[in-house]
Amino acid sequence: MSLTILNVLAAVVAAIAFAALNAAYLVWAERRGAGRIQRRPGPNVNGPFGLLQPPCDGIKLMTKQLMIPGGADKALFMVAPVLTMIPAIASFVTIPFSNTIVAHSMNVGVLMVIGFASLGGMAILFAGWGSRNKYSVMASVRSVSQAISYEVPLFITALTVVLITGTLNLHEMASIQAGGFWNWNITPSLSSPLMPVSFLIFFICILAETNRAPFDLGEAESELVAGFHTEYGSMGFGLFFMAEYAHIVIGTSLITILFLGGWGCPFGLYPGVWWFLIKIYFLIFSFILIRWTFPRTTIYGLLNLSWKVLIPITLFNLLLTAGLLKVF
Amino acid sequence: MGAYFNDIFSGLWSLCIGLSITFREFFKPVVTVPYPYKTIKMCKRYRGHIELIENEEGKPKCISCGMCQRACPSGCISLASKSVAYEVEVKGEMKTKKKKVLTKYNLDFTTCSLCGLCVTSCNFDAITFSQEYNLVSTRKEDFHFDLLNRLQERNS
Numbered sequence: 001m002s003l004t005i006l007n008v009l010a011a012v013v014a015a016i017a018f019a020a021l022n023a024a025y026l027v028w029a030e031r032r033g034a035g036r037i038q039r040r041p042g043p044n045v046n047g048p049f050g051l052l053q054p055p056c057d058g059i060k061l062m063t064k065q066l067m068i069p070g071g072a073d074k075a076l077f078m079v080a081p082v083l084t085m086i087p088a089i090a091s092f093v094t095i096p097f098s099n100t101i102v103a104h105s106m107n108v109g110v111l112m113v114i115g116f117a118s119l120g121g122m123a124i125l126f127a128g129w130g131s132r133n134k135y136s137v138m139a140s141v142r143s144v145s146q147a148i149s150y151e152v153p154l155f156i157t158a159l160t161v162v163l164i165t166g167t168l169n170l171h172e173m174a175s176i177q178a179g180g181f182w183n184w185n186i187t188p189s190l191s192s193p194l195m196p197v198s199f200l201i202f203f204i205c206i207l208a209e210t211n212r213a214p215f216d217l218g219e220a221e222s223e224l225v226a227g228f229h230t231e232y233g234s235m236g237f238g239l240f241f242m243a244e245y246a247h248i249v250i251g252t253s254l255i256t257i258l259f260l261g262g263w264g265c266p267f268g269l270y271p272g273v274w275w276f277l278i279k280i281y282f283l284i285f286s287f288i289l290i291r292w293t294f295p296r297t298t299i300y301g302l303l304n305l306s307w308k309v310l311i312p313i314t315l316f317n318l319l320l321t322a323g324l325l326k327v328f
Numbered sequence: 329m330g331a332y333f334n335d336i337f338s339g340l341w342s343l344c345i346g347l348s349i350t351f352r353e354f355f356k357p358v359v360t361v362p363y364p365y366k367t368i369k370m371c372k373r374y375r376g377h378i379e380l381i382e383n384e385e386g387k388p389k390c391i392s393c394g395m396c397q398r399a400c401p402s403g404c405i406s407l408a409s410k411s412v413a414y415e416v417e418v419k420g421e422m423k424t425k426k427k428k429v430l431t432k433y434n435l436d437f438t439t440c441s442l443c444g445l446c447v448t449s450c451n452f453d454a455i456t457f458s459q460e461y462n463l464v465s466t467r468k469e470d471f472h473f474d475l476l477n478r479l480q481e482r483n484s
């Protein structure tokens with residue numbers, strides 16, 4: 001085997017291991033966090049602080065039978081969970097965790113990550129359509145309309161950042177912001193005075209892209225049973241769950257690289273992978289806090305927010321930034 | 329246009345207030361009790377199944393009058409007694425008297441509705457509500473309590 005294939009294999013294994021480990025322990029963190037916010041301990045029986053809960057859940061999911069409902073489209077039904085996992089893993093390829101830890105530094109990194117992120121919507125559509133269940137279809141239609149309307153402000157905001165940094169390469173993008181928080185894209189500068197607003201909009205869009213509460217209309221338990229994965233059991237459901245958390249990790253990584261300086265320290269000290277991890281876990285903590293604070297929006301509120309508030313502001317911001325960049 | 333931005337800012341501000349509340353709750357101590365490992369003490373007014381009260385000698389206070397049995401709308405109390413002769417000194421001379429001694433006091437908790445009529449009908453303060461709430465079983469027979477036996481177990 002040549003060295004390049006070994007490299008690729010190592011990267012894929014590392015990405016899957018990182019995604020799986022994160023998915024398992026983010027579920028734990030989510031449940032513990034929810035518990036603390038609601039003044040109860042959360043899972044604390046298996047192992048110290050309930051740390052053995054994720055392996056127990058994994059064993060339970062893996063030992064269950066995978067049932068295919070009668071009348072379901074078998075091919076679509078089986079392909080959907082795999083299809084939701086592939087983009088989640090593939091996106092890890094170009095994400096730079098530090099100056100040296102990156103599987104493959106691509107010149108179109110931003111485009112690739114965002115492209116793979118929108119592939120997730122297709123998996124949801126397949127899952128809903130394939131399972132022949134009215135709740136699943138409703139949920140997947142909602143999810144797709146939500147994904148479409150939130151990808152627009154997401155892309156425009158990313159485009160603003162690309163205008164400022166002048167590159168699509170995630171590694172270069174983070175390198176440009178090195179030095180301290182005054183160099184980060186989130187701090188307003190003369191040529192980009194609305195960057196904090198952009199950050200907020202990007203954050204909201206990532207929240208909606210990952211189907212997190214308060215935008216979790218794709219799996220609105222109170223009205224759609226369990227949304228698009230109603231008919232899934234066993235590891236099919238497990239893959240959807242893992243992909244959801246892997247998407248959260250990718251989304252937070254993207255926020256970190258685009259706005260929070262990647263692996264750079266806020267004060268220019270000891271830049272490295274630890275700063276990257278601190279930033280993404282801080283963002284994930286805020287995701288958890290948001291999930292357990294806000295009630296679910298309605299589909300109209302969700303679409304109105306995107307088309308009437310986020311898109312006009314992002315478009316204005318893009319024009320403003322482009323003009324100011326030309327001036328200064 | 330002003331209303332549009334006002335909506336956005338006031339909405340964002342209310343979201344921030346919500347986040348700050350949950351963030352503060354996050355660091356407050358837990359209020360729940362991990363039930364099988366820790367239990368809270370029941371309050372005095374808790375109405376569990378009934379229980380016999382003992383006198384100073386450790387015997388039941390009950391004089392077997394049967395008022396509770398008659399008061400019970402579900403008929404779940406059944407008691408039996410026997411008469412025992414005992415001697416008592418009245419004005420310097422010994423006399424033999426008879427009294428009833430409780431030999432059996434069974435409560436069928438499966439039909440008991442916890443109305444408490446037995447406790448209110450007792451003129452001798454011989455029965456009360458217990459604090460027991462850990463009651464679960466898959467068999468009916470486990471809820472046929474022998475209260476006399478429970479009293480003896482409590483004393484031994």
